[in-house]
Amino acid sequence: xxxxxxxxxxxxxxxxxxxxxxxxxxxxxxxxxxxxxxxxxxxxxxxxxxxxxxxxxxxxxxxxxxxxxxxxxxxxxxxxxxxxxxxxxxxxxxxxxxxxxxxxxxxxxxxxxxxxxxxxxxxxxxxxxxxxxxxxxxxxxxxxxxxxxxxxxxxxxxxxxxxxxxxxxxxxxxxxxxxxxxxxxxxxxxxxxxxxxxxxxxxxxxxxxxxxxxxxxxxxxxxxxxxxxxxxxxxxxxxxxxxxxxxxxxxxxxxxxxxxxxxxxxxxxxxxxxxxxxxxxxxxxxxxxxxxxxxxxxxxxxxxxxxxxxxxxxxxxxxxxxx
Amino acid sequence: xxxxxxxxxxxxxxxxxxxxxxxxxxxxxxxxxxxxxxxxxxxxxxxxxxxxxxxxxxxxxxxxxxxxxxxxxxxxxxxxxxxxxxxxxxxxxxxxxxxxxxxxxxxxxxxxxxxxxxxxxxxxxxxxxxxxxxxxxxxxxxxxxxxxxxxxxxxxxxxxxxxxxxxxxxxxxxxxxxxxxxxxxxxxxxxxxxxxxxxxxxxxxxxxxxxxxxxxxxxxxxxxxxxxxxxxxxxxxxxxxxxxxxxxxxxxxxxxxxxxxxxxxxxxxxxxxxxxxxxxxxxxxxxxxxxxxxxxxxxxxxxxxxxxxxxxxxxxxxxxxxxxxxxxxxxxxxxxxxxxxxxxxxxxxxxxxxxxxxxxxxxxxxxxxxxxxxxxxxxxxxxxxxxxxxxxxxxxxxxxxxxxxxxxxxxxxxxxxxxxxxxxxxxxxxxxxxxxxxxxxxxxxxxxxxxxxxxxxxxxxxxxxxxxxxxxxxxxxxxxxxxxxxxxxxxxxx
Numbered sequence: 001x002x003x004x005x006x007x008x009x010x011x012x013x014x015x016x017x018x019x020x021x022x023x024x025x026x027x028x029x030x031x032x033x034x035x036x037x038x039x040x041x042x043x044x045x046x047x048x049x050x051x052x053x054x055x056x057x058x059x060x061x062x063x064x065x066x067x068x069x070x071x072x073x074x075x076x077x078x079x080x081x082x083x084x085x086x087x088x089x090x091x092x093x094x095x096x097x098x099x100x101x102x103x104x105x106x107x108x109x110x111x112x113x114x115x116x117x118x119x120x121x122x123x124x125x126x127x128x129x130x131x132x133x134x135x136x137x138x139x140x141x142x143x144x145x146x147x148x149x150x151x152x153x154x155x156x157x158x159x160x161x162x163x164x165x166x167x168x169x170x171x172x173x174x175x176x177x178x179x180x181x182x183x184x185x186x187x188x189x190x191x192x193x194x195x196x197x198x199x200x201x202x203x204x205x206x207x208x209x210x211x212x213x214x215x216x217x218x219x220x221x222x223x224x225x226x227x228x229x230x231x232x233x234x235x236x237x238x239x240x241x242x243x244x245x246x247x248x249x250x251x252x253x254x255x256x257x258x259x260x261x262x263x264x265x266x267x268x269x270x271x272x273x274x275x276x277x278x279x280x281x282x283x284x285x286x287x288x289x290x291x292x293x294x295x296x297x298x299x300x301x302x303x304x305x306x307x308x309x310x311x312x313x314x315x316x317x318x319x320x321x322x323x
Numbered sequence: 324x325x326x327x328x329x330x331x332x333x334x335x336x337x338x339x340x341x342x343x344x345x346x347x348x349x350x351x352x353x354x355x356x357x358x359x360x361x362x363x364x365x366x367x368x369x370x371x372x373x374x375x376x377x378x379x380x381x382x383x384x385x386x387x388x389x390x391x392x393x394x395x396x397x398x399x400x401x402x403x404x405x406x407x408x409x410x411x412x413x414x415x416x417x418x419x420x421x422x423x424x425x426x427x428x429x430x431x432x433x434x435x436x437x438x439x440x441x442x443x444x445x446x447x448x449x450x451x452x453x454x455x456x457x458x459x460x461x462x463x464x465x466x467x468x469x470x471x472x473x474x475x476x477x478x479x480x481x482x483x484x485x486x487x488x489x490x491x492x493x494x495x496x497x498x499x500x501x502x503x504x505x506x507x508x509x510x511x512x513x514x515x516x517x518x519x520x521x522x523x524x525x526x527x528x529x530x531x532x533x534x535x536x537x538x539x540x541x542x543x544x545x546x547x548x549x550x551x552x553x554x555x556x557x558x559x560x561x562x563x564x565x566x567x568x569x570x571x572x573x574x575x576x577x578x579x580x581x582x583x584x585x586x587x588x589x590x591x592x593x594x595x596x597x598x599x600x601x602x603x604x605x606x607x608x609x610x611x612x613x614x615x616x617x618x619x620x621x622x623x624x625x626x627x628x629x630x631x632x633x634x635x636x637x638x639x640x641x642x643x644x645x646x647x648x649x650x651x652x653x654x655x656x657x658x659x660x661x662x663x664x665x666x667x668x669x670x671x672x673x674x675x676x677x678x679x680x681x682x683x684x685x686x687x688x689x690x691x692x693x694x695x696x697x698x699x700x701x702x703x704x705x706x707x708x709x710x711x712x713x714x715x716x717x718x719x720x721x722x723x724x725x726x727x728x729x730x731x732x733x734x735x736x737x738x739x740x741x742x743x744x745x746x747x748x749x750x751x752x753x754x755x756x757x758x759x760x761x762x763x764x765x766x767x768x769x770x771x772x773x774x775x776x777x778x779x780x781x782x783x784x785x786x787x788x789x790x791x792x793x794x795x796x797x798x799x800x801x802x803x804x805x806x807x808x809x810x811x812x813x814x815x816x817x
Contacts, residue, residue, distance in 0.1 A: 044363045045647030050370075050654040057371045071364075072727060074523030075505055082519065108510060112519050155778060164510060186465075186775045187508060189588075189768060192643045192650070196587065199641065200461040202776065211657075215642050215664025286374060289658045 035066040041080025063273040077101035085113035089259040091266025107317040123274035124255040124297035129228035143225040150181040160203030168207040171250040211291030331676025347387025355395020358722030362392025378659040383681035405536040410591035417619030432561035435693040441625035449632030457640040465772035470795035477803040497759025508771040533739025580629025591627040598626025
């Protein structure tokens with residue numbers, strides 16, 4: 001009796017199992033069939049985290065699946081990046097990162113992965129242009145005055161930035177290299193403390209993203225001397241191009257990478273979802289409130305930028321470390 | 324100003340605000356009490372909810388999570404000697420000893436009341452003194468931070484329970500452990516032996532659980548305490564007399580915590596330790612500290628909560644987030660169209676005051692919610708030892724793993740567990756090691772910044788531009804020596 005029951009149970013189990021696989025196998029082809037994890041190689045509360053919270057609350061309606069944020073900070077972004085590099089290339093694990101972690105670190109340290117070979121870009125979400133700022137009571141009215149003083153007094157001005165090889169350190173070093181002047185660079189633990197050091201008078205110059213600037217400029221606490229890019233962001237402030245700094249300098253791109261070898265169908269799905277999300281009105285509104293732009297780029301477009309960054313950063317690091 | 328305040332006060336008196344604050348407090352308490360889950364994570368995940376709520380509802384909701392989380396962290400610290408964050412380390416010292424004595428309920432009550440008291444006082448102080456605090460914050464740069472951190476370490480070493488030489492040895496060990504990994508300034512790898520897993524340094528959580536919780540588990544198992552009558556050990560509630568006895572300590576810790584909150588970069592961990600050390604120093608019977616002294620719990624909890632008020636000041640007055648918690652709050656503010664900064668008070672004064680008043684209300688609600696939930700938490704220790712111990716071990720390992728899903732962390736946990744057992748047997752106090760480990764990186768960073776700022780001439784820099792920091796550095800050894808003499812230089816009463 002009991003044996004009979006067991007046999008029946010086993011048989012029915014086998015049938016259900018077969019039926020399940022039968023129904024599931026066509027579905028396998030249709031990516032995505034389960035939630036997608038987006039790894040951020042940075043800590044909680046940073047701008048990537050905040051951006052990702054908005055992305056993950058909007059994108060499910062275009063992707064058809066939930067997107068989960070996983071924060072894996074450590075080793076200057078390498079921990080999270082390595083985690084994605086080692087994960088299965090099935091389109092269910094993505095990396096949300098920025099260009100300095102992505103392209104610069106390979107020239108500074110030995111990495112357990114090869115950024116250009118191990119990853120393919122999915123989409124760029126937006127970018128943040130860095131501005132050069134001084135305190136409102138600073139004697140420097142224009143960027144040229146600052147550079148002229150720095151050229152005459154090398155190393156005397158203090159430049160506070162958000163951490164070595166970070167989003168403000170790199171543009172500052174690129175600018176100094178381009179215009180041939182030297183400032184004393186002091187690292188702070190993030191953009192907030194760097195801004196505080198500028199306001200407190202510990203540093204003479206700093207850099208900041210627009211999302212951190214608005215109120216302080218309006219209140220007359222700081223003055224912006226130049227902003228990254230070709231076009232002006234503030235009407236009366238020159239752009240980097242106007243003051244002689246051209247090229248991809250001063251931009252922090254926020255973008256999504258997938259492990260190399262991810263199936264093309266999955267990449268297409270993801271790219272389409274990110275493109276549709278960028279058109280979403282709620283998404284635009286929430287990003288605008290954070291002070292962030294929405295400037296989508298396809299994976300292929302961004303790949304071209306990556307390759308350019310690779311060359312520029314290689315030169316920069318060689319230049320800085322050879323001194 | 325006054326008008327804005329009264330307007331804000333009226334705006335904060337909303338039922339939905341109170342309801343969401345309560346939800347936040349409860350969620351925070353729950354998340355905070357689970358080792359491995361951080362309040363920060365809970366805030367980041369629940370942040371989008373606040374986007375779609377009214378500012379006077381959404382932001383207090385996040386603040387509720389934060390406040391609830393700090394108290395939540397002290398629950399496992401008291402009950403099973405498992406501090407999930409650095410801020411709960413000082414609490415677990417006497418809190419767990421009280422649990423062992425069968426007074427866990429008293430310890431939890433004290434943690435709740437002193438937390439709420441410290442928080443409320445510091446919030447009110449912050450509302451009143453907003454702009455003077457904003458000015459003071461600006462006076463602290465990397466050199467000052469370095470000096471204050473060094474002084475904190477000296478005070479911790481001098482007042483720790485074991486003999487000061489052992490404390491110093493353990494602190495040096497902690498500092499050395501904090502060097503492992505990538506150097507925060509130059510990016511050079513140190514003591515990693517080429518292992519990628521060590522590149523990001525030793526994580527704090529496995530160390531905390533390893534050195535504090537596992538030795539206690541081993542202790543119970545080795546002593547075979549199954550005969551212990553655990554069922555009756557929840558103990559009495561805290562009496563009014565006991566609270567009144569601790570009131571001077573709570574007030575002192577509140578002042579210390581508020582002061583430490585003003586210095587950017589110090590935070591709850593230093594506050595809790597300083598509050599604890601000060602209470603021990605002022606006590607007529609310092610030898611009871613570390614052996615289950617209710618004042619110890621009060622001192623640590625009041626101090627680490629009193630930090631909360633002033634840390635909001637740079638965010639509100641300048642729009643500068645000093646740490647990750649305030650960075651998330653900044654996100655919540657701007658998503659509501661409130662841009663923190665110098666003009667926030669002129670343009671949105673009433674709303675800001677409403678949020679600040681809601682912070683104070685959150686503290687009062689917190690007492691009520693805590694009072695009702697403590698009996699449930701406290702009952703945890705009435706579980707039979709044969710079940711509780713495996714549960715604790717499970718929490719230790721699951722909590723460590725869930726923190727960042729890295730199996731290396733489990734090895735680190737076991738290594739520190741074994742280390743903790745040996746240290747306990749050899750009568751070495753692990754607290755100075757943990758403090759050295761936690762404060763080491765900040766101190767190193769501040770030192771590196773100071774050297775960078777001085778263009779390679781730190782001595783001249785201190786003498787000419789940073790006399791305040793220099794004074795702190797000079798009095799540090801004197802304070803250390805005086806504390807040590809007071810606590811250990813005299814024969815203890817027998």
